[in-house]
Amino acid sequence: MYGGGDALNHKQKLEISSHNHPPLDYLFQSAPSNSFLGSRSMVSFGALGGVDKSGSSFFLQDENGDEYLDEYFENQPDKKRRLSVDQVQFLERSFETENKLEPDRKVKLAKELGLQPRQIAIWFQNRRARWKTKQLETEYETLNSSYESLKENYDNLLKENEKLKIEVVNLKSKVLGVACKNEEQSSAKSDVTDVESPRLADGIHSSLVFELDKSDLLRNGEDNLNEELLQPGYIFANTEDGNNIHPPASSCYYGFQVEDPAFSFWSN
DNA sequence: ATCGTCAAGCGGCGGT
DNA sequence: ACCGCCGCTTGACGAT
Numbered sequence A: 001m002y003g004g005g006d007a008l009n010h011k012q013k014l015e016i017s018s019h020n021h022p023p024l025d026y027l028f029q030s031a032p033s034n035s036f037l038g039s040r041s042m043v044s045f046g047a048l049g050g051v052d053k054s055g056s057s058f059f060l061q062d063e064n065g066d067e068y069l070d071e072y073f074e075n076q077p078d079k080k081r082r083l084s085v086d087q088v089q090f091l092e093r094s095f096e097t098e099n100k101l102e103p104d105r106k107v108k109l110a111k112e113l114g115l116q117p118r119q120i121a122i123w124f125q126n127r128r129a130r131w132k133t134k135q136l137e138t139e140y141e142t143l144n145s146s147y148e149s150l151k152e153n154y155d156n157l158l159k160e161n162e163k164l165k166i167e168v169v170n171l172k173s174k175v176l177g178v179a180c181k182n183e184e185q186s187s188a189k190s191d192v193t194d195v196e197s198p199r200l201a202d203g204i205h206s207s208l209v210f211e212l213d214k215s216d217l218l219r220n221g222e223d224n225l226n227e228e229l230l231q232p233g234y235i236f237a238n239t240e241d242g243n244n245i246h247p248p249a250s251s252c253y254y255g256f257q258v259e260d261p262a263f264s265f266w267s268n
Numbered sequence B: 001a002t003c004g005t006c007a008a009g010c011g012g013c014g015g016t
Numbered sequence C: 001a002c003c004g005c006c007g008c009t010t011g012a013c014g015a016t
Helices: A010-017 A023-028 A066-075 A085-097 A102-113 A117-192 A206-219 A225-229
Strands: none
Touching: A085 A102, A085 A117, A102 A117
16 A cells, blocks of 8 residues: 555655554444444544534544553554444445545545545555456356256257157167068068069058057157158158159168268268 | 454556 | 455464
8 A cells, every 4th residue: 555656655654644544343342432432343543523414514523532542552553443334334435436546535524534535545556356256156157047948958869869869769769670570461462462562662662651650759758850751751761753762672671871961871 | 272353465467 | 557356365363
């Protein structure tokens, strides 16, 4: 406070010291009681006095306090003393209206509180620092709760993604299994006759395949995503003119391709 | 003994 | 050069 660009000379330091004050218990040993002595044990001597009915001067300067002040500070020269409750309240009210301190207001406050203007400036500086810290804490809390919320959503999406991946794998294997079975049955029947159950492309009846698969999946409690996946187009894509794309002639190939856009999302 | 709070110290920086 | 503010630190003190 008294160093660097804020340096004051020794006389000024002494002047400011004379406005700092001993602990309340010390004062009470010899000083008269006063309504401006706050609950704190450390009190500014500038707070001693009474209410100015005119309101022009809030705190009275010490009149007969010097004797015990001198005694106190001779013994403890470099003690720091807190402002009184009333002084702080007064400064707080001033801070609420404007947290910057113009020179005029500083002098006015100093007179009203019986403090050095420099002490007023220091108080405002410290108060701004405390305010800033509080702002940062509030900001941190807000950002943190926002982060927690986003993280929770993200985690839920990850879980859902995993579930859906598993579901896709199950569906793939079921579709392959059912279609394989039908292929085998069809080829067995076709050995007898080729006219009964026309296969998809090469004779498999698509509606039968997917009806079987749907009921099978519903029994297993799969959700309705399966409904979409089980549309024939997912297995054997239709051409624009409505004709089925024929699967390869090789046994048990039923339309899934690694690069199938419908499933590429799930492949890692 | 340790911790939190607050007034004040200190050095740096920007404005005038 | 001077002044005021800022960030960081120190010292005093009360609370636990």
